[in-house]
Amino acid sequence: GNSVTQMEGPVTLSEEAFLTINCTYTATGYPSLFWYVQYPGEGLQLLLKATKADDKGSNKGFEATYRKETTSFHLEKGSVQVSDSAVYFCALSDSNYQLIWGAGTKLIIKP
């Protein structure tokens, strides 16, 4: 079946460091890929998405590229801020509505 695997957290970085959170997937067909973020005390929010191979999703300085050859959708940011501290979820959808989620990666940014 379809699945998403993302790196375990917590990931702890200093402010202005480079961020990578790895995400790989297993799916039949051609899924769409998503990164969601959950800030403390808030609901899940869509951060970015990509709907086909080689697409790059970007938002708020975050980027992720849909790599079909490596079945990956790694999240990157060049310079993180304390306000980026949150839990990040990678997810895929190969149907009209169902999302398959990774376990989430907690990111802690220290000033």
Place this chain on the structure above:
Amino acid sequence: GAGVSQSPRYKVAKRGQDVALRCDPISGHVSLFWYQQALGQGPEFLTYFQNEAQLDKSGLPSDRFFAERPEGSVSTLKIQRTQQEDSAVYLCASSLGGRLVKFGEQYFGPGTRLTVT
């Protein structure tokens, strides 16, 4: 603007009690989803409504779980005879259309944390 709201935010139930969790989606959103999120895990799909029609309930873990959306707006997730393994955060999400990709994203509520003692 108004987002997805859920109530109660926290619920403690004794084993065997029935609970009802409410979701108010964004006005005009056609699709509504329920997810269960265990501690340290990603959400797991429970059920999906398009307007008042429950099109998919394949994720409901047992017949103790029941969801409804009678007028195509507010939805209620009911759990009968709660068990300890039902302890989780229950998330509700809505989206504008019936196709995830075409209409973009699902908008999530803050969740209801259910603890069964």
